[in-house]
Every structure is written in structure tokens, then in C-alpha cells.
Amino acid sequence: MEDRDRVNRLGSEGSGECEGPKALEDVLKRLKEIVGERYVATDPETLYIYSNCMINDAGFLPDVVVLPGGVDDVQAVVRLCNDEKVGLTPFISGSSPDVLSRPRDGGIIMDLKRMDKILEVNERNWYALVEPGVTLGQLKAYLEKNHPGFIYAYPYKPPSTSVMAEALSGGVSNLSHRHGAMSEWINAMEVILPTGEIVRTGSASITGHWLRHSPFSELAGLFIALQGSSGVCTKIAVQLWPGMALEKKKFILTCEFPEAYAIMRECALCKGFDDVAMVSSILMKGALAGSGKTNLELSPGEPAAYIIIVFSGRDSAEIMGKDGVLKRIIRRHRRQGVEMIDVADLRAINPGFASVVDLPSRMEFILNQGRGMPAYLSALGPSQNWEKATAAGMAICEKHGFTALVISRAMKGMHSAALSFMIPLKKDHEPERERLSACLAELTGVLLDLGFIPRNAGRESLRKIIERADPEWINLLGKIKGALDPNGIMSSISFGNPQGYDDA
Amino acid sequence: MMLEFSEIAELASKCALCGACRWVFDLYKPACPSGEFYQFESYFPWGRLILGKALVEGKAQFASESVLEKLYTCTTCGNCGAQCGLSHSGSILDVIEALRAEAVKRGQVFPAHERMLRSLNENNNTYDEKSAARSHWTRNIKVKKLPEQKARVLYFAGCTSALDPLAQPLARATARLLSGIGVDMGVLGRTEVCCGSPALRIGDRDTFFRLAKTNIEMLNKTGVQTIITSCPECLKTFRYDYPEGLKPEVLHISEFLDRLLWHDMVSFTREVHLTATYHDPCYLGRHSGVYEAPRRILSRIPGVVLREMSRIKENAFCCGAGGGVSRAFPDMARHTARERLCEAEATGVSHLITACPSCYKQFAQAIKETRSPLKLMDIVQIAGQAI
Numbered sequence: 001m002e003d004r005d006r007v008n009r010l011g012s013e014g015s016g017e018c019e020g021p022k023a024l025e026d027v028l029k030r031l032k033e034i035v036g037e038r039y040v041a042t043d044p045e046t047l048y049i050y051s052n053c054m055i056n057d058a059g060f061l062p063d064v065v066v067l068p069g070g071v072d073d074v075q076a077v078v079r080l081c082n083d084e085k086v087g088l089t090p091f092i093s094g095s096s097p098d099v100l101s102r103p104r105d106g107g108i109i110m111d112l113k114r115m116d117k118i119l120e121v122n123e124r125n126w127y128a129l130v131e132p133g134v135t136l137g138q139l140k141a142y143l144e145k146n147h148p149g150f151i152y153a154y155p156y157k158p159p160s161t162s163v164m165a166e167a168l169s170g171g172v173s174n175l176s177h178r179h180g181a182m183s184e185w186i187n188a189m190e191v192i193l194p195t196g197e198i199v200r201t202g203s204a205s206i207t208g209h210w211l212r213h214s215p216f217s218e219l220a221g222l223f224i225a226l227q228g229s230s231g232v233c234t235k236i237a238v239q240l241w242p243g244m245a246l247e248k249k250k251f252i253l254t255c256e257f258p259e260a261y262a263i264m265r266e267c268a269l270c271k272g273f274d275d276v277a278m279v280s281s282i283l284m285k286g287a288l289a290g291s292g293k294t295n296l297e298l299s300p301g302e303p304a305a306y307i308i309i310v311f312s313g314r315d316s317a318e319i320m321g322k323d324g325v326l327k328r329i330i331r332r333h334r335r336q337g338v339e340m341i342d343v344a345d346l347r348a349i350n351p352g353f354a355s356v357v358d359l360p361s362r363m364e365f366i367l368n369q370g371r372g373m374p375a376y377l378s379a380l381g382p383s384q385n386w387e388k389a390t391a392a393g394m395a396i397c398e399k400h401g402f403t404a405l406v407i408s409r410a411m412k413g414m415h416s417a418a419l420s421f422m423i424p425l426k427k428d429h430e431p432e433r434e435r436l437s438a439c440l441a442e443l444t445g446v447l448l449d450l451g452f453i454p455r456n457a458g459r460e461s462l463r464k465i466i467e468r469a470d471p472e473w474i475n476l477l478g479k480i481k482g483a484l485d486p487n488g489i490m491s492s493i494s495f496g497n498p499q500g501y502d503d504a
Numbered sequence: 505m506m507l508e509f510s511e512i513a514e515l516a517s518k519c520a521l522c523g524a525c526r527w528v529f530d531l532y533k534p535a536c537p538s539g540e541f542y543q544f545e546s547y548f549p550w551g552r553l554i555l556g557k558a559l560v561e562g563k564a565q566f567a568s569e570s571v572l573e574k575l576y577t578c579t580t581c582g583n584c585g586a587q588c589g590l591s592h593s594g595s596i597l598d599v600i601e602a603l604r605a606e607a608v609k610r611g612q613v614f615p616a617h618e619r620m621l622r623s624l625n626e627n628n629n630t631y632d633e634k635s636a637a638r639s640h641w642t643r644n645i646k647v648k649k650l651p652e653q654k655a656r657v658l659y660f661a662g663c664t665s666a667l668d669p670l671a672q673p674l675a676r677a678t679a680r681l682l683s684g685i686g687v688d689m690g691v692l693g694r695t696e697v698c699c700g701s702p703a704l705r706i707g708d709r710d711t712f713f714r715l716a717k718t719n720i721e722m723l724n725k726t727g728v729q730t731i732i733t734s735c736p737e738c739l740k741t742f743r744y745d746y747p748e749g750l751k752p753e754v755l756h757i758s759e760f761l762d763r764l765l766w767h768d769m770v771s772f773t774r775e776v777h778l779t780a781t782y783h784d785p786c787y788l789g790r791h792s793g794v795y796e797a798p799r800r801i802l803s804r805i806p807g808v809v810l811r812e813m814s815r816i817k818e819n820a821f822c823c824g825a826g827g828g829v830s831r832a833f834p835d836m837a838r839h840t841a842r843e844r845l846c847e848a849e850a851t852g853v854s855h856l857i858t859a860c861p862s863c864y865k866q867f868a869q870a871i872k873e874t875r876s877p878l879k880l881m882d883i884v885q886i887a888g889q890a891i
Contacts, residue, residue, distance in 0.1 A: 039543070043570035046546040048563065049554050052521060067543050114543060137532035159532065160523035355589070362529065362589030367520040426517070 024063070027084055031066050031108075034076040039067040039114075050091065050109050062089065062109040069114050071190070071198070071234045077110055078232060079196035081489045088194075088489045090232050092132045092162040107489075110232065119235065121147050122210070127187050128152065129210050129237045132164045136360055139163050143240070151175075151243040153182065154359035156366070156407060156420075164236045170225045170455050172378065172409055172418045174310065174359050175241060177268070177276045180412035181380070181455075182238075183224045187212040190235035191223055194485035202237070210237035222484065225455060229490045230481060244312035246319050247274075249357060250326060253281075253303035253341040258387045259333070260305035261408070263340075265383065266329050267309055268414040272322050275310035280406040283365060283422070284356060303341065308357070366405065366422055374405070375423040375436050377443055377461065381452030383410070383417040389450045393421050393443055400439035419452060506709065507598040509560065509606040515599055516557035518592040525549040525584035525596070528819040535587050537822045537840040538577040538829075546574050549584035549596055556603050566612045575603050576614060577836060580705055580827035581786040586818040600827075604707030616832040617706045624711050628697035628718075631667040639693035641665070641672045645679050648690030650726045655690035657682070658728040658752070660742075662735035663698050664861040670868055671861035674882045678734045678757055681888045685770045689732075695722065701741040706828045713747075720749045728752050732760050734884055736788035736860045737826075743792060756788055758859050758883050762797035765804055772890035775807035778879075779853040780886075782810060783844065783867070784820035785860030798859050798883050805890040811851040821847065825862040841870035849878060859883040 031040045041047070042064050051061045068074045081088040087107025116133030121143070128139060137159030139152050153173035155166060166173070170183035179185060188202025188210045201220040203211040212218075223231055254260045260278050267276045284306050311322040330342050346353035355364045366374055381389060390406060397404035405422040421443065425432045437460050444454055444461035448468055454461045466474060507515070526536055526548050534540045539548035546555065555574055558564040564571055578600050585593045607613070613621065623632040631637075641661065648655045659682060665675035682689045700715035719742075723731060733739050734757045742754040755763075764770040782802060788794045795817045802810050815821045824830065824840025845867060848856045856871075856878045858864055867880050 041544050041546070043546075043568075045555050045558070045564055045568070045571055045574055046544050046551075048558055049544075049546045049551040052554050065544060111543075111545070135527070135532065137527055137529070141530075141532040158520075158522040158524050159529065160527055362524050363520075363522065364589040367522060367589075368518075368591050 023084070027080065027086065028064065030080055031064060031077065034080070035066050035068050035073050039069070041065045050111075060105045063106050065091075065109045065111055067111050067114050071115075071192070074110070074112075074115075074232050074234055075192050075196055075198060077108070078192050078194065078489075081108060082195055082487055085487050086489065088232075090132075090229050092165045112232075112234075115234065118142050120210070120237075121150070121240070123147060123150065125209070125211060126150070126240045126242070127210060127237045128163075128240055129235060130163050131235060132162060132233060134163050135159060136161050136163055136166065140360065147240075149242055150240040152238065152240055153179075153185075154361075155182070156359075156361070156363065158363050158367075159360040163238060164233055167236060167238050168224055168233060172380075172411070172420070174275050174277075176412070176418065177410050178274055178412070179239070179241065180415070184412075185239035186220055186224065187237035187239060189220055189223060189233050189237070191231040191233050193231050194487070194490050198234075199231075204237070212239075222480065230484045231490065245314055246316065247310065247312040248319055248323065249345070250309045250311075250323075251343045251346050251357075252307040252309070252330065253343070254305050254307065255301075255303055255339055257305055257390050257406075259338045259340070260307050261383075261386045261390075263307055263329060263333055263338075264408070264410050265414060266332075267307075267326070268410040270325050270329075271413065272325060273309055273311045275308060275409070277308045277407065277409040278305050279308065279356065279408075280305060280404075282403055283405040283407070284353065306346075366424070375425055375440065375458075376420065376456065377423075377440060377447075377454050377458075378418065378420040378456050379447050379452035379454045380411065380416050380418055381447065381450060383414055385450040385452070386417045386419065389419055389447055389452050392446045392450070393419070396443050396446060397421060397423060397439060400435050400442070402436070402439060417452075419447075506605075507595065507602040509602050512556045512599050512602055513560040515592050515595050516553040516560075518590060519550050519553045520590060521550050521554070523548070523550060525588045527587060528583070528815055529587050529589075531814055531819065533815055534821070534843075535583040535819070537579050537581060537824055537843075538836060540843070541836045541839050542577065547577055549578075549588070552578065552603075553596065553599060556599050559603065559606070566607050566610050572607060572612055572614060575600065575607060576617070576706075576827070577829060577833055578827050579786070579822045579824060579829045579837075579840070581822035582790040583786070583819070583822065586790055601704065601707065604705070605709050606707070608707035608709075613706070614828075614832045617828050620702055620828070620831060621706065621708050621711060624698055624703055624708075624715070628715065629663045629667055630698060630702045631663060633667050635694045637694075638666045638696050639691075641667075641675045642679070642691060642693060645676060645683075647679055647683065649693050650690040650728070651692075651695075651722070653690055655726075655728060656688040657690070657730045657732055658723070658726055659689055659691050660699075660723075660731050660733045660735075660738055661691065661696065662733055662738040662861065663702075664865065665734055666696065668861070668865060670865045674734055674861050674864060674884060677882065677884045677888050678732075681757075681761075681884050681891065682732070684888070684891055685764065690726075690728075692722070692726075697722070699735075699738040699741045701737040701745070702828065704741065704745060705826070712745075716746050720746065724749070724751050726752075730755060730760070732757055734859070734861065734882070736785045736792060736794075737862065739794075740787045740791040756792070756794055756797070756859070758788070758797040758801060759794055761883075761887055762800050765801065770891065772805045772887070774890050776805050776886060776889050777807040778855045779809045779811060780855040780857045780881075781813050781848050781851045781853045782816075783813070783823065783848065783856060783858040783863060784817055785858060785863045786820070786822050786826055788859055789820055790818055798857075801883060801887055802857065805886060808886070808890075809853075811853050813847045813851055815847065823858075823860075823863040823866040825866045830862070830866065837866065838870065838873070841866040842874055845870045845874065845876055845878065849876060853878070855879045855881055855886075857881050857883060857886060 091111045112132035115131040120129040153175035155171045155173040170181040188204035313319040402423045407420040409418040441460035444464040545551045620630045661675040700712040703711040731754045739756045824837035830837040
């Protein structure tokens with residue numbers, strides 16, 4: 001921990017090895033030599049703008065922002081940071097809504113957006129090799145134009161979100177019902193370690209192919225879902241999926257969440273559907289209500305849940321077959337007394353629904369409800385507690401004065417259940433932020449009680465998770481982190497620190 | 505109603521920082537010229553909104569060249585507003601203009617813009633030319649001089665077409681075209697004054713309102729029914745930015761021609777054999793909603809084959825000229841024009857057509873510098889050839 005304690009602001013007194021204005025000047029000079037003068041910014045406005053991001057944590061201020069142009073630049077900057085014990089925060093494709101770029105106060109932000117090439121799309125082995133700055137939207141457009149037989153997935157995130165960020169943070173998408181979290185689709189990676197070495201994972205560590213298999217332990221896990229970063233990923237091969245000629249979306253509106261989950265479980269058992277998801281009606285009302293509505297309420301008798309079932313096929317016969325299976329499920333539940341409405345196309349009822357239904361979306365239905373990106377807690381857990389976790393989570397949000405928007409998804413069949421709470425709020429309203437902190441902490445506690453583990457935890461949630469975790473597991477993670485990053489330059493959770501953060 | 509500085513924070517707070525403003529939504533190609541050039545988030549629209557809020561809240565100060573650079577590298581193309589799906593999308597440029605107005609109020613102006621504003625106040629044009637020079641383009645052209653003579657239509661050339669040697673051929677082509685099709689048309693000549701758009705975009709609202717008042721009085725006095733301009737900035741300013749009181753209808757030349765074609769009052773009889781792509785000027789397209797008129801004109805000219813670029817209409821990438829950028833940040837303006845030129849070249853056509861003297865100037869320079877095989881024409885030039 002001694003070394004880690006020395007990592008601090010550039011040029012500040014008593015901050016360790018990189019002390020004083022002379023040191024700052026020297027580091028800046030070397031950064032400019034590495035990436036070029038025009039790609040180094042120290043003006044207060046740029047630093048301030050980078051200190052704002054979509055995630056729940058804010059308030060850090062870097063000393064420098066650099067824009068490397070390639071792997072050599074990244075490696076040289078990382079080595080410089082390690083030599084000088086300067087904190088380094090990777091930043092991908094603008095403001096990333098996930099906690100990949102966990103900010104810290106001071107140090108260098110390395111914005112990787114200049115590295116935005118799609119290096120390879122391999123149709124024989126179904127993968128795309130991309131640089132950090134490639135966005136979900138960019139990959140979609142590229143595949144549609146050049147490889148129309150293949151698709152990638154879309155989470156409920158803006159299309160400007162980085163493919164790499166979503167994969168490394170274990171994003172949940174419209175194909176997660178079939179294929180699991182997006183981190184499970186990582187074939188291989190190229191990573192620059194905090195000490196400057198370049199390593200590759202998966203088959204890329206042995207051969208020139210970017211496949212998932214590896215003869216020894218799969219090391220990709222060292223860099224995935226770390227609630228921060230343990231290296232700078234410069235290339236990632238993500239799995240693609242064949243797109244079907246025809247696709248159909250069906251919507252089932254039910255009055256209660258338990259009824260919705262029962263239907264979703266049965267749909268998951270059929271194995272034939274591409275997506276089995278549910279969004280709360282409040283979220284759908286948001287799609288129609290327009291801007292500025294932060295406290296939407298359901299009228300008596302309104303459905304509580306919108307189930308979204310997506311299925312695809314090579315021809316109409318396959319589509320009709322799957323449609324028939326779904327109709328039988330609906331009939332069976334109706335016979336059991338469940339009140340529901342099934343709709344072929346919500347967009348026909350109101351075009352406003354398109355922003356929820358058609359992915360990728362600009363996310364107006366969420367982003368217009370508060371002021372900016374809502375607070376967001378996404379967790380994976382056992383499906384038998386889905387109903388309890390949903391009800392408890394909504395009750396906690398309500399208790400703290402928030403209306404939660406709920407998104408659920410059956411993951412990789414029904415191997416686990418995804419449950420997300422989005423909480424629209426006025427981010428710049430201090431009392432609301434305080435209420436939010438209390439709400440997220442309580443929400444995390446209850447979710448953990450029910451077996452749901454948040455994957456994009458904020459400060460409050462992380463503390464709760466670490467409190468509950470097996471100490472030996474935490475120790476092991478701490479040792480791994482210490483081995484990878486002996487000088488503690490990368491921003492990430494500090495496993496040896498009960499406060500949860502390096503800089504907490 | 506123009507947005508006031510104090511109202512910025514409320515609007516900026518609505519930004520989700522999602523970055524949707526940086527990309528053309530369906531194509532995922534760059535949307536913001538300054539962001540593409542500088543790459544730092546502080547040069548993208550969401551960064552400017554955050555900066556605006558910080559300026560209002562006193563967390564950033566106007567008296568800093570780097571703050572001004574962020575504010576004045578925006579070309580005011582409006583592509584961010586077209587891509588952002590949120591409730592404040594229509595107000596992003598209002599925020600930029602309000603921030604610039606506050607900067608000017610505090611005496612923070614770039615030297616290049618200071619020269620423009622001084623010229624506007626001394627000469628009523630942005631080119632540092634005496635008023636007499638404004639009629640030089642009409643030499644050797646027979647046109648009525650308003651308001652001494654009377655006509656049904658006034659051709660308002662605008663500063664660039666009237667005074668910039670690169671764009672003067674467009675003013676002459678427009679006048680010849682209108683005369684050629686028998687329009688009862690006149691010009692103001694040396695008495696024409698700037699529409700005020702450059703002052704408004706840079707943030708000098710006092711100068712803008714002075715010019716607007718002068719224009720409203722003078723243009724109403726001419727007694728014309730219609731004002732035609734070949735400059736989209738003049739069009740947008742007359743139509744959307746002026747306070748009430750301007751009596752004649754204001755049309756862009758492409759709208760006027762399109763109307764005549766619709767009513768069969770004019771037809772293209774000569775074949776013009778070329779392949780072309782059309783660049784939507786930001787102030788004609790996104791700002792004024794005129795996308796189809798120029799395309800309909802091109803489609804009616806025998807022999808013209810139109811091949812579209814990928815970013816068109818509301819998604820069109822800027823040429824880099826707007827918002828005072830070409831004067832204060834010529835490197836960025838040139839880079840932006842070259843990027844758009846590359847997109848035009850990729851269509852494989854022989855000609856790039858536009859409908860704006862500022863875009864014309866930008867592309868003329870870019871074509872020369874890059875030795876592009878593309879030939880450049882304004883919509884009035886090709887229409888003139890076809891009649």
C-alpha cells in the first residue's frame with residue numbers, strides 16, 4: 001500500500017515521487033513527445049468537462065487529458081505513468097455510462113477515441129476485432145454495409161457507447177437471453193499492463209487467431225468486470241452472431257410483475273426466442289410522456305409490465321412456428337386467469353414506443369425523464385428471487401422518493417436473471433443526490449440479501465459488496481491487482497481497502 | 505425570443521452527456537466538425553453545454569482564450585441538434601449563441617471577429633469594404649436599382665456574394681438567371697447592408713438589432729412582394745431571427761425556382777450532361793428546412809445524374825465556413841471542407857453542387873488545395889446553363 005499511497009496529483013507537494021511544478025512540466029513535456037502537442041490538454045475547461053460523466057460518481061478532476069493515436073502511444077503513456085507513479089484513467093468513446101472508467105482525483109485521463117478502427121470482421125469464425133473507440137452504432141453500420149449476414153447486440157445504452165466498454169463491463173443486451181452477458185462474448189484481447197508490457201489473451205496469446213480458446217487458464221477475467229481497470233485494453237475480439245432474414249417482436253402487457261415473470265420463465269424454457277425481457281410500464285409511459293416527467297404514476301388498472309419477446313427465422317414458416325408456441329403460452333396463462341394484452345406491434349399503437357422497441361435507441365424514454373442519465377443499478381441473480389427483488393427494489397426507491405424504471409431479462413436461457421433499476425433524478429440537485437446515495441446503498445443491501453450482485457456498482461454499492469464478500473476472495477483479488485499494478489496507477493477498486501476505493 | 509445567459513444552466517442540465525450529438529444516428533459517421541478536428545470532449549456539443557453551465561455557475565471564466573476557443577470553434581451547423589433526441593435538442597445552438605453574446609458583452613472577442621464587427625459597424629458589411637463596393641458585381645449587368653426604381657422582386661445578394669471575388673460570379677449568375685426567365689427584379693446595390701447574421705452568430709446582438717432595424721425599414725420601403733437571396737444565412741436570418749415587421753416574403757433562390765418549375769412558369773430546355781452530388785448548406789437545410797427544392801431542380805435538368813453522399817439533408821456534414829469559424833480558425837475550416845470533399849469524391853461524380861456562397865468558397869479553396877478532380881457549381885450556375 002505504500003507505493004499506492006504515493007500515487008496522487010501531478011505536481012502537488014507531498015504527493016510522492018512526481019512532486020512539484022518541475023515534475024509536472026517534465027511529465028507534460030514527455031506526454032507531448034509521445035502523442036503530439038495537439039493531443040495533450042491541461043486547460044481547466046477540458047479537465048472540468050472530462051470530470052463530468054454519465055455514471056453515478058462524479059467530482060474528480062484530472063490533471064491532464066491525453067489522446068493516444070495507437071498502441072505505441074498507449075504503451076509509452078502507461079510506462080510513463082508507472083515510472084512516475086501517476087494515476088491513469090482510461091476513457092472510452094466519450095462519456096461511457098458504465099463503470100469502466102472509474103475516475104480518481106488527479107492524474108491522467110487517457111481518452112482512447114482516436115483508436116476507432118474495426119480491424120477485422122471474421123465471417124468464418126464469427127468475430128469482430130475492434131479498437132477501444134469503436135462504438136456500438138459504428139459496428140452496427142459497418143456490419144450492415146459490409147457483412148449483412150452478421151449482427152452484434154444492443155443494450156439499453158446510447159449508440160455512442162463503446163463496444164469494448166460494454167464487453168469489459170459485462171453489459172446486458174438484446175441478445176443476452178440467447179448468449180449471456182456481453183463479457184461472455186469476448187474471444188481475446190490485447191492489453192497493456194500497468195507496468196507497460198503488452199499481453200494477449202485467448203488464442204491470440206499463442207497463434208495469430210483471435211478466438212476464445214486458450215490452452216491454459218483463461219486470463220481475460222483479469223481485465224473484465226473489475227469495477228475499474230487493471231490495464232489498458234487496446235484490441236478486443238467480440239463474438240458476432242448470424243442475423244436471420246426475418247424478425248418479429250411481440251409484446252405482452254400484464255397487470256402484475258409475478259405474472260410477467262411466470263410467462264418469461266416459460267418462454268425461456270422454449271429455447272426458441274432471441275430475447276425474453278420485461279420493462280416496467282412506467283418506463284413505457286416515459287416514452288410517450290415527453291420531457292421533464294420525473295414522477296410518472298400508473299393509473300388504476302394499467303398494466304405494470306411490458307414483456308418483450310423477440311424471435312427470428314430464416315423464413316416465414318420458422319417465424320410462424322415460434323409465433324404459435326408463444327400464442328400457446330399466452331393462451332395457457334389466460335386460462336389460468338391471468339389478465340393480459342398481447343400486441344403485435346407497439347409502434348402501431350403509438351410511434352413513441354419505437355424508442356424503446358427499436359435498438360439501438362437514442363434512449364429518449366429514459367434520458368428525458370430527469371436531467372441527464374439516470375442513476376443506474378444493474379444486477380444479476382437467481383431467478384427464483386426475481387419477484388421479491390423487483391418488489392423490494394421498487395419499494396426502496398419509492399421510500400426514498402424515486403420512481404424506478406425496471407428492466408428484466410432472462411439470461412442465457414434462464415441461467416440467471418438480470419434486473420436493472422434506473423432512477424431518473426436531477427443530478428445537480430444536492431438533496432436528491434444525497435437521497436440517491438442512501439437509496440442505492442439500501443437497494444444494494446436488499447439485492448445482495450436476495451442473491452443479486454450489482455455489476456456496475458457505485459461507491460455506496462461497492463462498499464456493501466465488499467462488506468459481504470468472503471475475505472479470502474477479497475485477499476486473492478487484492479494480490480492479483482497488486483501483481484498486475486504494483487504502483488497502483490490504474491483507477492479501480494482497492495480490494496485491500498475496506499473503503500472500497502484507492503482514493504476513497 | 506433569444507436565449508439569455510441566465511437561462512443557459514437550466515437547458516444545459518438536460519444534457520445526458522450521452523454523446524449522441526457526436527454521431528449521425530443511423531450512419532454513425534461524425535456529425536460535429538469541431539469535435540472531429542480537435543477530438544477532445546470539450547469541443548463536442550455536450551462539452552460546450554457543460555462548459556456553458558460552468559460559466560453561468562462561475563466554475564469557469566470568460567476571460568480565458570481557451571474558453572473562447574471552445575465557444576467559437578462551433579460552426580453553428582446544427583447537426584448536434586439533429587442527432588440529439590432529447591428535449592433540449594432544439595436549443596443547443598441557442599445556448600452557443602447566448603454564451604457568445606455574453607462573451608461579447610464582456611469584451612471577449614477574437615481579433616478576427618473584432619475586425620468583422622468593426623467592419624459591420626463602419627461599412628455595414630463583413631469585408632471591410634466601402635458601401636460603394638457593394639454594387640461592383642452588378643457592372644455589365646442590367647438590373648433595376650431599388651428603391652429608386654420599382655420591381656416585384658428584390659434580389660438580396662448578401663455580403664459574400666456581393667463582395668468576395670470568389671463568390672461574386674454567383675451573384676451575377678443569380679441576377680442573369682432571374683432576368684433570363686423574365687422576373688421583374690431589382691437590387692439594392694450600394695445601399696444593401698448586411699442581414700446581421702455574422703453579428704448574431706458571433707454574439708454582437710446590438711449590431712444585429714441595428715442592422716435588422718435598418719433592413720426592415722429599407723426592405724419594406726422597396727415595395728417588393730418577394731425578396732430572393734442566394735445566401736442561406738441571409739435567408740435564415742430574415743426568416744427566423746428578425747423581429748416581426750419584414751413585409752415581403754423571403755425565399756432562397758432554389759425555393760423560388762422550384763416554385764416556378766412547379767407552376768410550369770419555367771422549364772429547363774438545355775441538356776447539361778454531368779454527374780453530380782449535392783451538398784446541403786447547413787443554413788438552407790437544417791436551419792431553414794429546405795432540402796427538396798434544390799434536388800427537385802437538379803432532377804428536372806435534362807442530363808444531370810444526381811448521386812447522393814451518405815450524410816445528406818438533416819445529417820449533412822458542414823463545409824466548415826459557418827459561425828465565424830472560417831475567419832478565426834481557418835485550419836479547422838479547411839480540414840472540415842476537405843473531409844466533406846472526400847465524401848463527395850467517394851460518390852464518383854464529376855461535379856459538386858451547392859447552394860450557398862460560403863460553402864462555394866470553402867469548397868473552391870479545398871478543391872484547389874487538394875487538387876480534387878471535382879468541379880464545383882452553385883445551383884444557380886447549373887440552372888442558368890439549363891435555361
